[in-house]
Structures are given as structure tokens and as C-alpha cells.
Amino acid sequence: MRILVAEDDNLFREILQAVLEGLGHECVSVANGQEAWDYLQAEGAEVVITDWHMPKLTGLELCTRVRAAPEIVYPYFILLTATADHRDVVQALEAGVDDHLPKPPNMDELEARLVVARRVRALHLKLREDGAAN
Amino acid sequence: MGGTLDFASEPGQGSTFWFELPLPAGEPVAPAPPPPEQPALTPVAPGVKGGTRVLLADDAEMNQEVGRALLEGMGYEVDVVRTGAEAVDAVQRGGYDIVLMDCLMPEMDGYEATAHIRHLEGPVRHIPIIAVTAAAMSGDRERCLAAGMDDYVSKPLDPETLLAALERCRPGRTPAPARQPGSDENSPEHELIHALRSLERKISPEAFGKVLKQVVSSTPTLLAELDATVAAGDEEGTRIIAHKLKGSMASIGAFRLSGLAGQVERLSPGDDGLADLTAEMDEEFARVRQVVVSLAPIRESA
Numbered sequence: 187m188r189i190l191v192a193e194d195d196n197l198f199r200e201i202l203q204a205v206l207e208g209l210g211h212e213c214v215s216v217a218n219g220q221e222a223w224d225y226l227q228a229e230g231a232e233v234v235i236t237d238w239h240m241p242k243l244t245g246l247e248l249c250t251r252v253r254a255a256p257e258i259v260y261p262y263f264i265l266l267t268a269t270a271d272h273r274d275v276v277q278a279l280e281a282g283v284d285d286h287l288p289k290p291p292n293m294d295e296l297e298a299r300l301v302v303a304r305r306v307r308a309l310h311l312k313l314r315e316d317g318a319a320n
Numbered sequence: 321m322g323g324t325l326d327f328a329s330e331p332g333q334g335s336t337f338w339f340e341l342p343l344p345a346g347e348p349v350a351p352a353p354p355p356p357e358q359p360a361l362t363p364v365a366p367g368v369k370g371g372t373r374v375l376l377a378d379d380a381e382m383n384q385e386v387g388r389a390l391l392e393g394m395g396y397e398v399d400v401v402r403t404g405a406e407a408v409d410a411v412q413r414g415g416y417d418i419v420l421m422d423c424l425m426p427e428m429d430g431y432e433a434t435a436h437i438r439h440l441e442g443p444v445r446h447i448p449i450i451a452v453t454a455a456a457m458s459g460d461r462e463r464c465l466a467a468g469m470d471d472y473v474s475k476p477l478d479p480e481t482l483l484a485a486l487e488r489c490r491p492g493r494t495p496a497p498a499r500q501p502g503s504d505e506n507s508p509e510h511e512l513i514h515a516l517r518s519l520e521r522k523i524s525p526e527a528f529g530k531v532l533k534q535v536v537s538s539t540p541t542l543l544a545e546l547d548a549t550v551a552a553g554d555e556e557g558t559r560i561i562a563h564k565l566k567g568s569m570a571s572i573g574a575f576r577l578s579g580l581a582g583q584v585e586r587l588s589p590g591d592d593g594l595a596d597l598t599a600e601m602d603e604e605f606a607r608v609r610q611v612v613v614s615l616a617p618i619r620e621s622a
Binding site for chain 1: 428432435527571
């Protein structure tokens with residue numbers, strides 16, 4: 187899948203990109219929410235893995251914007267959260283995030299979540315095609 | 321000393337021994353104190369709970385005192401912390417067998433602290449955490465268990481209930497391996513090696529080498545920046561850099577260094593402990609660096 191990673195920590199971003207590429211995904215990584223927004227408008231992505239707190243545009247703001255932009259085909263959003271506070275999780279899901287993982291995530295768990303992402307994304311595409319056909 | 325010692329003996333009758341000693345007259349002896357009043361608690365079984373260390377996390381001084389008295393009365397060793405964040409740090413430092421965690425605390429509550437601890441522990445380790453809640457509200461128990469806690473007692477603490485919960489969680493029930501800091505499977509070094517080896521299996525050798533190189537090259541810069549902001553009394557700068565280090569170090573599995581950075585991040589401005597903590601971080605990074613360099617596929621170039 188084509189995955190966009192938005193993360194301001196250089197080291198963690200590099201690790202995430204390397205792991206995703208190791209899993210056979212195509213990965214583009216950016217250092218803040220604004221760059222992610224620019225990229226998504228131009229190229230789109232199947233999955234977005236984003237940090238919450240980033241300079242310029244936060245992960246949640248990014249997600250809210252993307253969900254409000256009908257021209258961007260539904261990217262599956264995985265939010266990385268430093269805390270496991272349920273209030274944060276609720277807020278994130280309300281903003282349109284599909285899934286969340288603690289930061290740093292367990293990479294096996296991330297891999298498993300990406301299987302879900304693939305499934306949900308395929309369903310979205312199918313719905314879109316069916317909608318266009320009718 | 322002088323005095324006399326003598327005996328009289330008859331065959332078949334037995335012997336009598338006696339002595340006389342001249343001694344100075346003594347002071348009148350105070351009556352023996354009454355035996356100390358036994359606490360009204362379950363009797364302590366010596367040796368059974370000896371050495372079982374309980375970490376009590378509660379922000380209210382009264383609860384700390386009551387909890388400590390109860391636990392010590394039961395024969396446990398007790399350390400007290402005031403916030404969830406402190407509990408996370410204490411557990412990370414190690415040495416505790418059970419955590420008694422108040423759910424509502426400032427800065428970081430018990431649920432969040434538990435989630436942190438469970439996350440840091442990974443799949444293998446598991447310190448028993450008993451939740452202490454203010455009121456037995458329905459749904460509390462589920463919430464505690466969902467957060468990763470093992471058991472649940474409500475305030476005010478009832479000694480019998482507390483003891484029962486502690487007994488259910490006490491490590492002796494399933495023999496815990498003896499811990500030797502630095503050499504066992506739970507040591508920070510071991511954790512780091514394990515995390516890095518696991519990462520190495522997932523990514524290309526080039527990417528792995530690059531990550532290791534970046535750890536070795538960028539971390540000292542951050543640590544130096546941290547020292548500078550601390551020395552300058554720059555609170556915001558200190559917090560930002562500490563936060564960054566916390567995240568970076570956790571992402572490679574250097575959880576102890578990450579935890580120290582977390583402590584710096586949360587420390588109140590001007591706290592005396594700051595300099596000690598940053599010095600400890602420097603020491604810890606020396607160990608991290610050693611591990612990282614030992615795993616580097618290519619020797620770092622000078």
C-alpha cells in the first residue's frame with residue numbers, strides 16, 4: 187500500500203519508514219501536518235500514519251481536513267498517541283481517525299492493523315465504484 | 321570478684337553446688353513495659369511477605385499515611401509516590417512486586433499510569449496493579465481492568481479486602497525469578513538489545529545501520545542542548561527537548577533513558593533534582609551508546 191507517515195521526530199520517522207518498507211509498502215514520510223496535507227491533496231494515500239502533536243498542523247487537524255475534502259479518496263487514518271487516555275482516544279475517533287496506536291507502537295501490532303486498513307480501504311473503493319456505476 | 325564457691329556431694333544421693341558473690345546494690349528496676357499493643361490487623365506471618373515491596377501511589381497525604389500503616393502492619397515494605405507519573409517512573413526503576421494505584425491523581429491519573437506501565441512492560445513482564453477507587457461506582461471495575469489493572473479495591477480501605485487483593489497478587493504465588501539489576505532479562509540493556517534486534521529483523525541492513533548511526537550522532541547533541549537549557553533556566557526549551565528525547569529513546573527501546581527524559585519533562589521549574597537527572601541521563605546514554613555501537617553492522621567512522 188502507499189502509506190504517508192507524518193511524524194516530527196526524525197529518528198522515529200526513519201524507523202517507521204524503514205519498518206513499513208520492510209513490510210513491502212511504499213512509504214512517503216513528512217515532518218509535519220502541513221506537509222502531509224499538501225501531499226495528500228496532490229497525491230492521496232491509502233493509509234496515513236500520523237503523530238498527534240506536530241508543528242504547524244496537528245494530526246487531528248489534518249484528519250479533520252481530509253475527511254472534509256471529498257476529492258481525497260478515503261485514506262485510512264492511524265493516529266499515534268503518547269498517552270492512552272480514553273478522552274484523547276474519543277476525541278481522535280470523533281475527528282475521523284480509524285485507529286490509534288501507542289507511541290512507539292509495537293511493530294507486529296502495526297502490521298496487523300495495516301491488514302485491517304487494507305480491508306477497510308478496499309471496501310471504500312468498492313462503495314465508491316458501486317456509487318459511480320449507479 | 322571474690323566470693324565463695326562450694327559443693328556438697330553424697331554418692332547415690334546427688335550433689336548441691338552453691339556460690340556467694342559480693343555485689344554493689346542496684347538501682348530499683350522499673351516494671352517491665354507492657355507488651356506493645358498488637359495492631360488489630362491480620363497477624364503478620366514473618367518471612368512470608370518479608371521483602372515484598374509495594375508501591376503506593378496516592379496524592380492525598382491522609383491516604384498515604386493510612387495506606388502505609390495498613391501495608392506495613394501486614395508486613396509489606398512500602399514506598400509512596402504522589403502522582404501517576406511518579407508511579408510510572410518508580411515502576412520503571414524497578415524493585416517493586418505490587419502497585420497499589422489510586423485512580424484519581426493530578427497530572428497523570430491511575431488509568432493512564434497503568435496504561436503507560438503496561439505499554440513499557442511489553443508482552444512478557446507484568447507487575448500486579450491493584451486499583452484504588454474513591455467510590456464503588458458501577459463500571460469502575462471494568463474501567464480498571466480495561467486499563468490493565470489486575471484487581472480493585474474501593475476507599476475507604478478495608479484491611480481484610482485489601483489483604484485479600486494483595487494475597488491474590490502476591491508474586492510468591494507464582495514464583496518470581498530472582499532479580500539482579502543489570503544482569504537479568506529485565507535490565508535496561510537487555511531490553512534495548514532485544515528491541516534493536518527485533519527492529520533489525522524487520523528492516524534492511526542499510527536502514528538499520530542508518531538508525532543506529534543517527535542514535536549515536538544526534539542524541540549527544542540533544543543531551544548537550546538539554547544541559548544548556550537547564551543551565552540557562554529555560555523552562556520551555558528544557559521541556560521541549562526532554563519531550564523529544566523521551567520519544568526518540570522510546571522508539572529504539574531505550575526505555576530507561578526515555579523515562580528519565582520524561583521525568584525531566586514533568587519536573588517543576590527550578591527543581592533541585594534537574595541537574596542530577598540530566599547527569600543520570602548522560603550516564604544512561606553512555607550505556608545505550610555502548611549497546612548501539614556493539615550492534616552496529618559497520619563500525620562507526622571517526
